[in-house]
Amino acid sequence: MPRLSRRAWNNVIIFAVGGMILIFQLMEYRQSESEELPQSNYYSLLPSEATILQLNLPQLRIERAGVDWKSEPQLEPNKLVQIIDAWMHIQLPVWNGSINGSSQATKVQIYIAGSREPIQLSLFQSEDRYVIRNWQGQILELDLDSYHTLFQ
Structure with missing residues (x-):
């Protein structure tokens, strides 16, 4: 078996690294x-x-x-982490009904990294039902468990 020169080994390494970069980019794109x-x-x-x-x-x-995290009124740190985690990861169904005209909107402001202005969400309550307008303007339904998780 012939030995590879130093230049040939450099080419092998360059192609191997290029192939790995291509594989990682494809994996990230698919994800x-x-x-x-x-x-x-x-x-x-x-x-x-x-x-x-x-x-x-x-x-x-x-x-x-x-x-x-700190809060006003003060809550225990584990509870604060649970609330923040819920706001970041909760998935809610789309509300297909209409919002009652007499429903009062409660504003929620969320400041996120990289944005000067807060994200403004609107929470509507009518009788025993809660709906919320998300950052994309979609109206989502909140069941009671989700409401209590988000709005302690």
């Missing part, structure tokens, strides 16, 4: 392509890549303080 497909009729409240810096709810204000 991002599958994430963009909606999960049936369920949507999130925030962009998938959002990093919450501050969450202003009607009865609660949560703010990032370094790597931790």
Whole structure:
């Protein structure tokens, strides 16, 4: 078997690295392509890549303080992490009904990294039903468990 020269080994390494980069790019492309497909009729409240810096709810204000969270009124740290995680990952079904004209909209402001202006969400309540308008303007239905998870 003939020995490869130093120049030939360099070419082998260059092609191997180029092949690995191509494989990684294809894997990333396929993953991002599958994430963009909606999960049936369920949507999130925030962009998938959002990093919450501050969450202003009607009865609660949560703010990032370094790597931790602080709130007013003060809640235990584990509870704050649960609330933030719920806001970032919850998937809700589309509401196909109409919003009652007498329903009051409660504003929710969410400041995310990389944006100067907060994301404004509107929560509507009529009798025992809650709906919320997400960052894309879609009206989503909140069941009672989801409501309590998000709005402690």
